[in-house]
Amino acid sequence: MSMDSMLEMFIFENMQLTERLEEILIEGEQLGGLTGEHINEIFRVMHTIKGSAAMMEYTHISTLAHSVEDMFFYIREHGDASPDWPVIADLCLESADFFKAEVAKIQSGLPSDGDEGSLLTRIRAYMKVLTAPPGDDAGAEAPVAAVPETPETKAADGPSDAPPATAGNRYRVHVFFQDGCKMENIRAYQIANALQDVSGHIETVPEDLLEDCSDYIIANGAVLFVETELPIDDIRGVVSTALFVQSFEVTQESSNAAAPEGEPADVPAAPEAAQKPPAAAEEKPPPAPAAPTGAEAAPPPAEHKAPAAGVPAKPAAAPVVEAKQNFISVNVNKLDRLMDLVGELVISVSMVVSSPDLEGLQLDNFEKAAALLTKNTGELQDVIMSVRMIPVSSTFHKMHRIIRDLSRKLGKEVELTILGEETEVDKNIIDNLSDPLMHIIRNSMDHGIEDAREDRIAAGKPPMGRIVLEARNSGSDVIISCADDGRGLDRDKIFAKAQRQGLIAKPDWDYTDKEIYNFIMLPGFSTNEQFTELSGRGVGMDVVKKNIEKVGGNVLLDSVPGKGMTVTIRIPLTLAILAGIEIQVGRNFYIVPTLNIREAFKPRGKDIVIDPDGNEMILFRGECYAIVRLHRLFQVQTDVARFEDGIIIMVEDEGHMVGLFADTLVGEQQIVVKPIPSFILRRIGKIRGVSGCTILGDGSISLIIDVKALTQAQ
Amino acid sequence: MDQDNLTLINEEDGTRGRYLTFAVGDEDYGVEIAYVTEIINVQTITELPELPPYIRGIINLRGKIVPVMDVRIRFNKEPEEYTDRTCIIVVDIGDAGIGLIVDLVREVLEISAEQIVPPSESKSSGGNRYISGIAKTGEDIKLLIDIERLVSDEMTLVME
Structure with a gap:
């Protein structure tokens, strides 16, 4: 894997993770708090971001991810701590913004030099609040003793804080890497990191993989000692998916035959018992937060709920198979090439089938075969086309974030309803959709929705503003509409302004309302500052139009005064x-x-x-x-x-x-x-x-x- | 510039020094074989509006769309009907493929640096400035085309 493709992968992965992070947070916010599953997922997201950023040596990203990870680690382990969700959501979203900004820099070849300092300080400050011993309602089983340890717990190379005695099995993993794969120590470190996810405690030979010990590893392989309850096959699974592994061997060193239920007996004291769950909880499927105690804890998903308070969550002896994503990511260029080739194929088929040489010949078998060939190539083409199609949902869900941020900033309450998010559009088009939608939503939020709840109530509308984002198919087009229930456009003002700008060629009554509304999408129409009420109403609308036209679509505005406005985008399913x-x-x-x-x-x-x-x-x-x-x-x-x-x-x-x-x-x-x-x-x-x-x-x-x-x- | 080209040619390396020769009108030309990707018969040419007359249009080369240039018209000779012997030499310059329509393709010749003399400086008009050298092979004279210049100089020529 070249540096370039590694970087590409890093960027791609990070963007996806950040997006997922935002989704989770927004979801959590709608539910009024994060569930155990959410916490686990954020934790994993942060862990992955931290790991990959550290490997790529983007320390700003990895440091920040690390501290967020710590925070969630604490929350996960201390279900009884009562986190202040809005604060956490803010911190996380800002972190997500930071990651996005850094990744954008990296993508355009700039150094990742963002300053994570202030966010870091705030996260640490909040951690202090969080970890401060809870007041009167501290449950007897609240493992206060474990608190100071948490920040260190996840450091892959850090000393183990889980007592080895509690581990179920001890495996010896001996890994050899492919010749010439370079950075063998980092590869080994990655495996150690991955194993850390499924086990609490790892020892390695050589001891510090971050030191340059590649030569040793090339000669002798890397040895990792893993302690976990998981069966040996799981360890094999983890190691076999690692990159550049030439061969590996997993052997069981010693077995702590104690059945999971028996374990608490081995454990002398509650604080230590409470440490047990990290190992279990870190396996891929998200089990419940470890210590389900008080009512104030985020409710863990029922099926994972530990049997009784005070007893450590039962270590999942049988691996719960994570619902594997059935997706692979493919370079778009390859798809383009494939698409071109199929296009050629379709043409070649028709060249053969309708070849002039065949004219006047009676070729029954040929006709049959030709019909079959035509049908199959047609189907092939359809499938290839569908490969490039992706649902608009991820683009739509990004809008939740915009709405959330703007709601706070503008002090307006707005609810976003998404319809038809499963509608699929060509990848190229999706890429060009996000910015225009963002503009449209901003416009609606800023200028469409009334400033004061009272105004809305007076107009007989629900106090909460409503924006409906909808996608649907229409023939070979996709129609995306964004409707708000705000004030709507002011026909007269737009007309007057158009007149001042010399855009009016016909008398007033010759223009339909739609024609007039669509004036605001002309470049520069809204830049006139005189128009206080309308100012900004068209900011970016010409850009929206331009972007949509770039992908062969068009934009139409409609509005009912006092009832709201609808922006309708019509785009082709595919450009090709x-x-x-x-x-x-x-x-x-x-x-x-x-x-x-x-x-x-x-x-x-x-x-x-x-x-x-x-x-x-x-x-x-x-x-x-x-x-x-x-x-x-x-x-x-x-x-x-x-x-x-x-x-x-x-x-x-x-x-x-x-x-x-x-x-x-x-x-x-x-x-x-x-x-x-x-x-x-x-x-x-x-x-x-x-x-x-x-x-x-x-x-x-x-x-x-x-x-x-x-x-x-x- | 011509001097530079000569020194380049003097540094013999593999394909340099091998030329595909072809005829346009009474003259024989040569183009460095390294540029040539294939030789095809004349096929249906789709005309495009607004192009200079020597760009005849585009052809479908196994799914690739390639523009074609009539070298005859390019060198200010009378256009002629295409025959069975008319060929399109497809050359590849950087990212752009282009087809050169020539009267007749002859052969691939080894031409050593000693056989090449620089073109006379005086006549810089017409097609002459696309000639990087003149090669004497036995009785014949081959005009060696500076293909990159022929293709990339297009812009200025259209402007003129």
Whole structure:
């Protein structure tokens, strides 16, 4: 694994973990406190972040993660401590922000130099509050003695504080690494770290793996002594999943045959017994917090609940198999390549099946086989497409965080409802969705939702603001809408402002409300400071529009004054495949995206209007639209010059319509969009009226008509 | 610049010094074999609007879209109908593949540095500035094309 891919993995993993952390915290906040399972998960997340950051030598991240981990360790071990959840949530979310900022720096090649100091101080300060002996309600079994030890407990290389006597089995793990894998000591350290998760106590030979002892390990292998209740197979499992392991051997050194129930007998005193659970609790499936005592403890999940207060949680002798994530992460480039190849395959298939050599031949068996081949490749293509599709849920759930932060900042209570989060969209599109959504939500929170509860109550609305984020499929598009129940847009003010900016070309009554609302998405519309009430209402809305258009979508605003506003985003499911109508001009073929076509017809002479300047126009549904003669635009020789001999295709983009004049319609095609070679684009910039090209079934190339450019040029 | 190119050619290493020769009009040209990825017959060319006439359009090279340049028109010669002997030499320059349409592909020749003389400086117009050297092979003269320049100089030429 090269440094690059390690770094990539680190970034990817960290982003996922941070996201998960936020999700848990927000979930916990909605429940009014974290459950035992949450605590365990946060603990694991922090542990992993700490480990990987330490390995990559990002000390700022690892230090902070370590201290959060300590905090959760304490909370987990002391179910009776009554943590102040909002404080913890704040600390954790800020830590998450810190991780995100650092990872962003690392990603863009900058050094990770954030200052975790102040957060660290606050976490430590809170730890002090937390660990201060609880007042009167300290239960008899509260293991106060264990408190000072907690911060050290998780340090992988630190001395063990779990008494070895309590361990069930002692295993000797002897590991050899692959030749030339480098940093053998770090690899061994990673294994030790992983084993630490399932066992309380680890000894290693060489003793300090963080020292440079690679040579020793190369020669002799690394030996780890593990004490745990887990069966030997679990240890094997952990070691075998480690990276670069050439071979390993796990042997049982000594067995403490005591059955789990018998253990407390071996343990002299309660404080020590209370230390027992860490080992058990650290195995992957999250069991209950160790000491379920007081009523004030976060309620542990029922199925894990220890039988009785005061008795240490029963060590899970049988490993509970963690619900394995059935996911693998794949480099998107590989998927792109795969997708391209399948596109080629589909084309090659149709080249074979409709080969001109076969014309007029009676080939029953061939036909059958060809039909099967076509069907299978079609299915293959569908599957590959679906591989790239991911649900919008993670993007949607990020919005919880935005809402939470803004609610606090603005002092408005807002509830976010998410609908249709399972809707799937192409990965490329998802990546471009998060920012615009964030903008939209911010806008709604800031300007849509009324400032005061009283205003809402007076308007007959529930005191809590409501934002509904919804995704749904509609044909080959996905529609994402974000509706708030706030004040809505002020048509008159927007109109007045548009007028001042010289955007109004028609009289007031000629504009629909929607048209007017959509003015706020024009660049610079809202930057005017004079408009206090509206100011910022459109901040970023032009950016939203731009971002969405970049992925081939569009944005529409609608609003009912006093009732709220809805932003509707329509985006294609995927960028790679497009439904288009093939048209012919001269001997060239072009594709018009089906999405843009309103109608195609043979024009009658009386529908054609030519103005004194010679501009040709077509009457369509009572209105006049410009005609674009494609043969002229693309400088193509054709015999079809009279409108009556050809065909007019009415295309629309964002309300602008033109008629394209072509020779004939050929048929509908599903096409794989390919860019025009950069060699050509570098030379002439953008080709007017062409947005890309595609290879058709017969191997010929067809140009895709850029309807947007053509309609806007008119 | 030409001097630089010559010194480069003088440092003989493997493929340097091997040229694919082809004919355009009455002249024979050579292009360093290292750039050539394949030679194909002329196939259907899709025209693109707004391009200079010598960029004939794009072709589908096994799923890859490759622009093609008519060297004949590029060197200001009269365009001619394509025949069975017309070939497209696909060259790879950096990330960009481009097809050169030539009248006829001849052979791969070993040309040593001593056989190459620099082109005359005087005629810098037309196609001449894309000639990095003139090679004498027996009776024949081959004009060696500076392919990178031919392709990358495109921009300026369109501007002119």
